[in-house]
Amino acid sequence: xxxxxxxxGGAGFIGSHTYVALVEAGYQVVILDNFSNAARDVPxxxxxxxxxxxxxxxxxxxDSLALDAVFETYAIDAVVHFAAKKSVPQSLANPQRFFxxxxxxxxxxxxxxxxxxxxxxxxSSSATVYGAPESLPIPEHAPLRYTNPYxxxxxxxxxxxxxxxxxxQGWDVGVLRYFNPAxxxxxxxxxxxxxxxxxxxxxxxxxxxxxxLPFLTIFGQNYGTPDGTGIRDYIHxxxxxxxxxxxxxxxxxxxxxxxxxLGKGEGHSVLxxxxxxxxxxxxxxxxxxxxxxxxxxxxxxxxPSMAADLLDFRAERNLWDMCQSSWRWETLSDPAWQxxxxxxxxxxxxxxxxGLSPQDFRH
Ligand code: UFG
Numbered sequence: 001x002x003x004x005x006x007x008x009g010g011a012g013f014i015g016s017h018t019y020v021a022l023v024e025a026g027y028q029v030v031i032l033d034n035f036s037n038a039a040r041d042v043p044x045x046x047x048x049x050x051x052x053x054x055x056x057x058x059x060x061x062x063d064s065l066a067l068d069a070v071f072e073t074y075a076i077d078a079v080v081h082f083a084a085k086k087s088v089p090q091s092l093a094n095p096q097r098f099f100x101x102x103x104x105x106x107x108x109x110x111x112x113x114x115x116x117x118x119x120x121x122x123x124s125s126s127a128t129v130y131g132a133p134e135s136l137p138i139p140e141h142a143p144l145r146y147t148n149p150y151x152x153x154x155x156x157x158x159x160x161x162x163x164x165x166x167x168x169q170g171w172d173v174g175v176l177r178y179f180n181p182a183x184x185x186x187x188x189x190x191x192x193x194x195x196x197x198x199x200x201x202x203x204x205x206x207x208x209x210x211x212x213l214p215f216l217t218i219f220g221q222n223y224g225t226p227d228g229t230g231i232r233d234y235i236h237x238x239x240x241x242x243x244x245x246x247x248x249x250x251x252x253x254x255x256x257x258x259x260x261x262l263g264k265g266e267g268h269s270v271l272x273x274x275x276x277x278x279x280x281x282x283x284x285x286x287x288x289x290x291x292x293x294x295x296x297x298x299x300x301x302x303x304p305s306m307a308a309d310l311l312d313f314r315a316e317r318n319l320w321d322m323c324q325s326s327w328r329w330e331t332l333s334d335p336a337w338q339x340x341x342x343x344x345x346x347x348x349x350x351x352x353x354x355g356l357s358p359q360d361f362r363h
Pocket of ligand 1: 086087088126127128129150178179180199200201202204216217218219220229230231232270293296
């Protein structure tokens, strides 16, 4: 019997790609998403890609009552927890909202898991927990620090889960520290929705290439990097998705908790991305330099060796693949994407916020 995985935030950018990877690996998956930052047609697109009906519930991961109903309905073996906010500027503008979404919801979910005897989780963390790195590449044992409320929320999340791991009969937890996710599924049917873009580089490149924006603003041209622009470790979202499957397998088969970087271990500058995106799209991407963006570091890239050793994880796709799949997604996804009638209809069940009983979920 395949394990059943609860995927919170499963309609989002990384969540939707992980859904596909989990289904392809043979898991049964239940999506929870409040669709605050994901398009409502994502489950239909997932059905199209996988060829299987999708179970998706319109539920906030911080809704205790609704979580009880979900855990009573499905025999959940493990949770992959994506549901969270991720924009650094938004976290600075409204920390309270951020802590509610990222910390209060995590604690509510953990309490619901406890009530229902579920003690395995793969947790979305971020390289943001390293703050400004002292040396490169960044290993997992590098000092941890935060420079904004988003970073604090990820650090606290890791620490709450570490407490659980250390308890007698402790939890099995995979903490995955993402570097810079980019690209899209090869089908072009899912990718990073514009509404989820908190100022990240690749979706902005796409908008300039599509002539929705007149030029790209490059933040900083005098960093101590070969071309003067910031360097990051871009990792294809499908590689990242595969990392979640490998993390989950470590938990389910070996009960081995772990905290690992998920990166490619290579740095690329902003100008590298501009040039590659130009080639892939066949469009010119005008750019203008501006002052450095507050909070940005010159360079950040992972030491990916622990993920390779522990999980046998390697990010295989390169920058070209990331730009090409991004461009495909960006150009296929508008104006209106039409579903094929022949494909299975996903099951999207709406849940009221209160007064709910597990019977509401029977289908
Ligand atoms: N950049 C530009 N112009 C833009 C946007 C970005 O020049 O319009 C540059 C940035 O200065 C940086 C690089 O492109 O050098 C990448 O910037 P992103 O905003 O795409 O990504 P960040 O590395 O700033 O942020 C990512 C995640 C955050 C996470 C952080 C650290 O988006 O959630 O990594 O892990 F906190």
